[in-house]
Amino acid sequence: MKKTKPSDWILKILVYLSALITALVLLFIILYILVKGVPYLTPSLFALKYTSANVSMFPAIINTLITCVISLCIAVPFGIFTAVYLVEYAKSTNKFVGVIRLMTETLAGIPSIVYGLFGFLCFVSYFKWGYSVLAGACTLSIMVMPSIMRTTEEALLSTPESYREGAFGLGAGKLRTIFRIVLPAAAPGILSGVILAIGRIVGETAAIIYTSGTAPKLMHDVFSSARTLAVHMYALSTEGLHMRESYATAVVLLAMVAVINTVSTLLAKKLQGDM
């Protein structure tokens, strides 16, 4: 029989201890926010109007939804079509493909504050849109495009070649094959990427604080300044006057992210299950 050395025991304990600490940290963060925040989730926080007496987060939630929709309207087509070009059209030996990959990796690595600075310089100042939802959404769309592209690419690559061959054999053109056969088959994977992008948009602060601005009211149109929920929370917690409301907002943000993550994971699983 093999003798267990003490060094093995130490290593084993270290590994289990690290896993335990990681789990405890996550549990602590979530419980801390929930325990402190849930009691302050009062109906008045979801009142239709924001006033300085009642810092309602309802307008911020609506602003977040609208910002999400606009950014996705820009980012999703660009992300998906770029991935389609890379997987279905370009040959892998093509140098151009390498350049696009490199640029996408670069975009994915840029910190959100640099995106915010760019959005401020380009959309807010140069295009003279001012602090506006449109400027924020454009900035965010560039920021999330790489991740949508990446997940779409993976989903397209995991679609079996036989699907395409079958469609070609039945006389479908390339375009028809892509839109009727390949993209629907890859849909769950693409969708899981899009949902992750929603998660990033919902949680983003640094990129939109100087593009969307911090006006706490419901937006009038896309050229008006409006804060999203994350910016709302930053404003509340740094003012220091509304700690209870900050806790409550944190709970709402956390819940949103948890739901978004779960849906995305389930969709990704569905893609794997189908294959």
Added chain:
Amino acid sequence: MTKLQADRAAKNNLKENAAHAVFFLIALMSISAVILICGFLFYNGIPAIQKVGLWNFLSGNTWAPSDVPPKYGIHPMILGSIYITGAALFFGVPLGILAAVFMARFCPKKIYALAKPCVNLLAGIPSIVYGFFGMVSIVPLVRKVFGVNGSGILTAGILLGIMILPTIIGISESALRAVPNSYYEASLGLGASHERAVFFVELPAARSGILASVILGIGRAVGETMAVIMVAGNQARVPDNILQGVRSLTANIVLEMSYATDLHRGALIATGVVLFVFIMIINVIFSILLRRFK
């Protein structure tokens, strides 16, 4: 081929070619985005650097935009970013790598099904929520234990250490899983225990992937903004010890951008340029390492 068929074929061809062209043009978008970002940043930031002087800007120890004459030295902020990142690595890297070893080689399947979504959730929590959590729990803790103000390098390091955990765990885990199974089996065959095989054979074999995870973690820590602002204290000076407050490059931009004008504004954008260059260097190292591990 009848005329009708030929017509249809020609039309289809046109459609297919048009589609190809459209897809190609859209694929150019990511390239033009990078060019635009670089262009806007450098065009607006370089003049300020020229005016202050590159060396003065990078090594100046005083950041005092409201002094007469104003002083724009971002040396304290560069140091701040480096110190905070170093502290984050101190807390995050050992924990992250060991947790990755657990996920890849020690974790029972049933627990893995629960642990993986947990790591994803840790990655998904918005940085503003992390920052708030740090502000209301870690800051008071540090204040109590060390009897100082509480916001500083140590606090920011602990918080960022937690925030880079999912990055390190995720990439290190896949690096460990990419090690061929024969390595493990061979070491068992030579009489090594499970622990020894994992730590002394598989872990060294996965080193470039693990290093890549650390580099990406550095990138995240350097680029993190909102969480750092809320716990680091934000004093623009060179700190004496790890309990003192510092200001990171990212924080400098957010804190003063709302009221900055003229050269002050230019200096903030130039701070963004310096940050951008830092991140680019980190990214290049990352992608080189990742290629090697693939």
